Amino acid sequence: MTDFETLAFFTADHAAVESGKAYVSGGFWDQLNFPAYPAQVSLSLVAVIKVPSRAYLEDHQVTVTMIDEDDNVLPLRIEGHIRVGASPNLRPGDPTIVPIAFPLPGMTIEHTGDYWFVLTIDGNEKARYRIRAVQVGSVYPPASEAPGGEGAEEE
Numbered sequence: 019m020t021d022f023e024t025l026a027f028f029t030a031d032h033a034a035v036e037s038g039k040a041y042v043s044g045g046f047w048d049q050l051n052f053p054a055y056p057a058q059v060s061l062s063l064v065a066v067i068k069v070p071s072r073a074y075l076e077d078h079q080v081t082v083t084m085i086d087e088d089d090n091v092l093p094l095r096i097e098g099h100i101r102v103g104a105s106p107n108l109r110p111g112d113p114t115i116v117p118i119a120f121p122l123p124g125m126t127i128e129h130t131g132d133y134w135f136v137l138t139i140d141g142n143e144k145a146r147y148r149i150r151a152v153q154v155g156s157v158y159p160p161a162s163e164a165p166g167g168e169g170a171e172e173e
Contacts, residue, residue, distance in 0.1 A: 024066070031045075033045070048148060066118075080098050132151075
């Protein structure tokens with residue numbers, strides 16, 4: 019077993035990785051606020067992994083799943099492989115830091131409650147990040163159906 023270390027695992031409004039750096043906008047939030055559910059949201063997940071030198075030049079499976087507060091596995095599943103080599107400036111035995119961004123455009127959150135994103139590497143859970151979906155405000159009927167709205171009879 020290879021001991022990968024997760025230095026960070028979190029949500030962001032947007033994230034991208036370029037030249038070994040994670041560029042994050044609106045990061046580290048843990049609550050979704052919508053007037054009604056199901057709700058559609060676009061977000062990114064960011065993972066920053068420390069890869070030990072003994073894991074270099076091997077394929078490693080990275081998986082992200084999502085579960086709800088009852089431990090039900092939800093349909094979200096992202097799978098990929100990473101392979102890391104040593105940079106020329108590293109000393110023997112130095113680990114490598116690998117940032118990964120997972121864009122999730124148009125994801126549907128079915129109902130209020132707690133959800134966890136789960137990060138696994140080579141089948142071993144390395145991190146969880148909780149978000150909470152909260153219903154806020156009131157849901158108003160369309161103006162045509164509201165008292166005194168369009169189509170209401172005038173007195």
